[in-house]
Amino acid sequence: MGPSVERRPPVMADVARLAGVSHQTVSRVLNDHPNVRAETRTRVMRAIDQLGYRRNLVARALVTKHSRTLGVVSFDTTLYGPASTVYGIEQAARDAGYFVSIVSLRTIDRAGVNDAIGYLAEQGVDGIVVVAPQRSAARALDDLPAGMPAVAVEGWHQGDVSVVSVDQVEGARLATSHLLGLGHETVWHVSGPADWLEAEGRCEGWRAVLTEAGRRVPDLLTGDWSPRSGYQAGKHLAAMVGDVTAVFVANDQMALGLLRAFTEEGVKVPEQISIVGFDDIPESEFFSPPLTTIRQDFGAVGRRSIDVLLRQIESSESLPHERLVVPPQFVRRGSTTGVR
């Protein structure tokens, strides 16, 4: 019946017409430009919510060349660590007025990360955070699109990109020293999978402390971060009670697996074997026994990485790349005790 049945969403020009001003004035009101008469401003505002107008950020991005969107590339955001980091990133970004577009990789390799970065670049993100805990993934940062601001989280410090990470080596030192300080002859280690930078860092810290103290460095056991792999390592270690009195496990989930294996084999924790984990997942405090562990402040890592990235985006020239390190924190609970 009416002149046009199909209703398209209102645009700036519609608001302008209704308010009796030019579209540019509407734009000025929206970007709260100073030089608009108060009376005009309210007239425009009234027109805006009369029409239910929302500005089209896509059109805006086209002309300003800024989408106010950040890209995040991560791996398996189902895990507590990545999930918390991404959460921290998202919060910090939104507080700064940015959107977050996320790509969560199933498997992580250079090609995959590169693709993801490419997609995000096409989409016009202003900067990219790569949560790149593996060597192979971190290497993908070498071929970023020219001029794309980026920051690596838990990545490698080589190459010319800023990195924000928890000090893994220090965390491992805390864990290992704690156990030696309790009087244990040496400390065993169940590490994360090869190629993971975090696994390497934790292994390095553990080995360093033992070496510095002149202790025997036992054979390394390797898991894949899963409770199951910890369980398997635990079965292996349980067979060596007496020889093994202290274990530093590279994450809390594997530590849970160890705990389970020890329970099954009748090995008492901490009486016969002390265990230290890493991460401090929310569950750790309620393991039996509650787990002594190293807390990583993932939220802080996320926030810091956004700080670095935004500084890079908002300054015109390219800043020198920095390396930010968030300290880990030792959390003493019931899974460790001194030797008799």
Place this chain on the structure above:
Amino acid sequence: MGPSVERRPPVMADVARLAGVSHQTVSRVLNDHPNVRAETRTRVMRAIDQLGYRRNLVARALVTKHSRTLGVVSFDTTLYGPASTVYGIEQAARDAGYFVSIVSLRTIDRAGVNDAIGYLAEQGVDGIVVVAPQRSAARALDDLPAGMPAVAVEGWHQGDVSVVSVDQVEGARLATSHLLGLGHETVWHVSGPADWLEAEGRCEGWRAVLTEAGRRVPDLLTGDWSPRSGYQAGKHLAAMVGDVTAVFVANDQMALGLLRAFTEEGVKVPEQISIVGFDDIPESEFFSPPLTTIRQDFGAVGRRSIDVLLRQIESSESLPHERLVVPPQFVRRGSTTGVR
């Protein structure tokens, strides 16, 4: 020295010039339109990667009115459930060629969800998934921008928006029936916080089974999903061993808290009290004892919700809203046993 030092990223016109064709032909190659001579196509392709050209999806979105981006609004993506759901959503979306822009709320209320939806709408998303496990949040879906395709996950089925969820009531029935089937007189319940739809559904299923079997419905205990709240409930229940022989806990994290409290109080699981959890987080299998629980297939929920949403986006007229239910799965482990 050169004509221009400042290098701006190449655009379609640059590619066209280099390949000796019009910008439109470049566009056709990019969108693999059929009517382009093979020779022309390769010439354009060569020009594209000679210049390192990437198309500008923002400009494309401006004219097509489709950003190929989906918005996701969620609450605390640090928790295993939401994190897994969002992961499933992201995977499914990317497989379908869509980006995902995520907004993760700190606190969840109608205003917050509304704001988030507003932001996403401005940004030009083609559709929105709201992971709205609370009544208050679900209600925000009532005032969606007109014509915006949307789907609720774990939400309320009222209002005219499609909903995808795990059948919470059925899950609770499975858990409760299992315990009754083992010969327990009745089953206690530690529920999630009020206002959470999942908590309500689980409570409803539990109560229904007890009522149908003509059993006494014990006082309800309420937690907040955290292990700590489970621990507190556990302390309370431990004081009533003998009276209490079976507990259905609304999630695995709280179940862990119960387990810890029972261990401290010397209550044996499952010998004195049987426990069933909900979620099947990766840790549950390695609790002591391994937890009998109800598995939710979060990945499936994510995928299904994207299916529904894309169908809505890609069909021009508005489809009737549907209600998709993903069945839960009972997982028997060591935390439950029959009464002597």
Place this chain on the structure above:
DNA sequence: CAGGGTTGTGTTAACGCTCACAGTTCTTGC
């Protein structure tokens, strides 16, 4: 009350792409 600045507003041209349509060239059949 002339002239310089400030303040408020409008006009026009991009931004980089796709769509609609108008050409052009190549097939094909008789």
Place this chain on the structure above:
DNA sequence: GCAAGAACTGTGAGCGTTAACACAACCCTG
């Protein structure tokens, strides 16, 4: 060998916004 159609390619406009500039109206100050 030539019309008729199919296959390919080019031209121009426009998506909704901001930037740059132009211009009007108003304030001062001397």
